[in-house]
Amino acid sequence: MKYLSVFLVLLACNARPEVTSMPANDGQAVATSNTNTMTKDSLVSPQYDQAGKLIKVEKTPDQWKKQLTQQEYYVLREEGTERAGTGDLLKVHDHGTFTCAGCGLPLFKSDTKFESGTGWPSFYQPIEGAVNAGKDNSHGMTRDEVECARCGGHLGHVFDDGPQPTGLRYCMNSVSMNFVKQ
Numbered sequence: 001m002k003y004l005s006v007f008l009v010l011l012a013c014n015a016r017p018e019v020t021s022m023p024a025n026d027g028q029a030v031a032t033s034n035t036n037t038m039t040k041d042s043l044v045s046p047q048y049d050q051a052g053k054l055i056k057v058e059k060t061p062d063q064w065k066k067q068l069t070q071q072e073y074y075v076l077r078e079e080g081t082e083r084a085g086t087g088d089l090l091k092v093h094d095h096g097t098f099t100c101a102g103c104g105l106p107l108f109k110s111d112t113k114f115e116s117g118t119g120w121p122s123f124y125q126p127i128e129g130a131v132n133a134g135k136d137n138s139h140g141m142t143r144d145e146v147e148c149a150r151c152g153g154h155l156g157h158v159f160d161d162g163p164q165p166t167g168l169r170y171c172m173n174s175v176s177m178n179f180v181k182q
Helices: 002-014 061-067 070-076
Strands: 019-022 029-033 096-100 106-109 131-136 145-146 153-158 169-172 177-181
Touching: 061 070, 070 153, 106 131, 106 169, 106 177
Parallel strands: none
Antiparallel strands: 019 029, 096 106, 096 177, 131 145, 145 153, 153 169
8 A cells, every 4th residue: 555655646746737838917927727637635746937937827716616625715715714723634744745735736845844733734844936925914913924836825824933943833724735645
């Protein structure tokens, strides 16, 4: 069974969704998926344009609604939050990679996960280039929102009270991610 899991991960790493590139409004390349070939246990490697920029995934709200569950759509596309302590990935301690539930982009390695006691999966460092941070002024406070660098899906927030070596706590919604065991 262990070898089958390794084989499936290797196979998934080589799988590519059918993607077409087109210029976005700012001239940056954008990837739009014609078919949803991503599975919850697959790694979808980043693709880059000729200038070395990550090719984005853009879909209409209707396309996202067809692909995602109602809860995934609420969190990833409407910037919602799952209730603390309810996420499937909170207690995952296996070796592997946490990926975006929207586009499959590898986000966090399991060796950067730690127990923060907050009720959400927490990491001290994302995979390089996998996430973007921006300001979130909702709920009467200012926080640093974390989004998937490829599809822009809302993942959670980052705080400066994490462990070394970074001192950061990436507090993520389980529903925003999948886990690929290695």
